[in-house]
Amino acid sequence: MKSSLTRRLTRTLFFLIAATTATSMFIVEVFVYDVEDTILDLELKAEAEYFTEQLREGRFQPIKTAQLEAVFLPEGEAETLLPEYFRNRRLPFSQEVETGHTTLLIVGERLEAPDGKLFLAQDITIMENREALVQLALVSVAGFMLLVGFIVARTGARYLVRPFNKLTREVLNTAPGTSMPQITTDYRDQEFCDIAKAFNRFLSELEHHVEREKSFVKLASHELRTPLAVMSGALNVLEQRQNLTAADQKTLARIRRAMQTMRDDTEVLLELARREASEGDARIIVLKEVLQNTIDDLEHGHPDHAGRISVDNNNPELRVKTHPALVRMLLRNLLQNALRHTHAGVKVRVIENRISVRDFGSGLPRAITEHLSAFQEPSAITSQQSKFNNTTFGLLIVRLVCERLGWDLEIAQSDNEGTEFLIHVHNLV
Known part of the structure; x- marks a missing residue:
């Protein structure tokens, strides 16, 4: 079964809306990740510069708050003094690390004055959890947009196909005959008006053609019956003379039989041409x-x-x-x-x-x-x-x-x- 134009338009419009929605969600996701990474990177770099300045002035003190931890390891001291997530890092180092249920963004730098290693860790667990909520919200928004897109696509397709369906119904309801009603041409779109006008011109030509065919059938009926009637009369005259031999009478019977067959066939062909019933x-x-x-x-x-x-x-x-x-x-x-x-x-x-x-x-x-x-x-x-x-x-x-x-x-x-x-x-x- 062939697909309808409405379904094709619905699928096409829905595909375009779905592709636009997916592209938009992808761009938003990339933008959110980029903003997050940029903010965290800039924040930790600013903190690292601040603690480096304190180290140069001799005012540095290790710090550990709910969100930030700063540790300095002087040159020559063992890394066992550091928390586990700071150990064995190649400097400079900047990466997101998960420890248990906590997510840390760790930055490590090597300093020359004073010599040593500076490590900073920022707890971004709350932000990661918030990011999951943001992703869930994006998925919900995308689903809602797809639902709205399907409704818009279906409604839009029906609206676009409505004049076409009207034109199709008018064409299908046009029965062939000698007098066929013209279809309406009051469409808003010029293309549909042109199709309706072209079909009306076709109907006019078809009516003229049917009329010519009817005239031809009437003329052929008369022209074919006339010579058959003449031949039938001539055969009757020959029979009335009663001077035919047995062989001639047999031949005459064959001629009359062939003529009767021709008359019947002529009537049948004319009936087929007229498409008239022959119930009588x-x-x-x-x-x-x-x-x-x-x-x-x-x-x-x-x-x-x-x-x-x-x-x-x-x-x-x-x-x-x-x-x-x-x-x-x-x-x-x-x-x-x-x-x-x-x-x-x-x-x-x-x-x-x-x-x-x-x-x-x-x-x-x-x-x-x-x-x-x-x-x-x-x-x-x-x-x-x-x-x-x-x-x-x-x-x-x-x-x-x-x-x-x-x-x-x-x-x-x-x-x-x-x-x-x-x-x-x-x-x-």
Whole structure:
């Protein structure tokens, strides 16, 4: 499932806020450490200078208070006289040392007048404890900022996407037809206004295109029916003369049958083009009879097809309430497609409520199988008009007819061993 734009914006804004918060906390932490080290270093250096001056004037006395300790070790005396945390230090020395639960900042210097070692230790335990509280406060502030950042990111993302969602709903609610309402263009942002105006222009062009198609269908309906009516009348005249031989009458019957098939196919194609329902023409048919008539027509029209189609029917009494011409067109296109793709036989099976048509050719191109199996308009079988060959056009009609009948089209197999189409029949009687 694809992620929504709102979630993407929320994640992006929250990431930016989180990165800014983390950077700010890091800078504050570094600044606090730097200020602490600078203050302690400057304080102890000032104290060291003060005690050095006292030593030169002979007024120095060892000092140990609650926070500060100062000790001078004359040259030559043993370091055992010093507290343990002053011993064995390389001078000059400045470092933070922990002794038990106490944290000391120790500074040691070597003096020449008088000769010896001066050590200072400042108890910074209170400051260290305070620093822990400061860090806890920083973590709490960071957590609060992240919570606020998430709320701001979510609210901001919804606010930014609101006009886009509105535009999307208007586009999705626009149903194709001869009269499609224009979507609103009163958006605050110019980009959304431009998109809405462009879509409205597209709708206007689409309405004109649909209107032209309807006009064309009406004109084609008239132009196609007229010559068929003329041919039907001519056939009637020939029959009324009653001077035809038996062979001529047989040929005339074939012509009339082909003309009737052409008339039915014309009506079906016009109905498919108009996308109109044909409930009034639906009637109960025996699928076995329609299938056999379709096979007979193919064999009569193409003698080389004779005997190539085998039928295995385990449900010979299968009855369906549907449009006979549509079913005949569906079966004829499937069988013609199968016969084109192989020089061997074509196997037709009727299994319960399914019709299987299988050839033993090299299989369909992958692009055609993907488009036929996709949940989209059948016209997506090809996006380039130049690629509309006879096979593709026949399968397009198959898909269109299945959609009109409410039947399901499935490609059960398509590889180098052949292709098998499965038609799931509905509206059983």
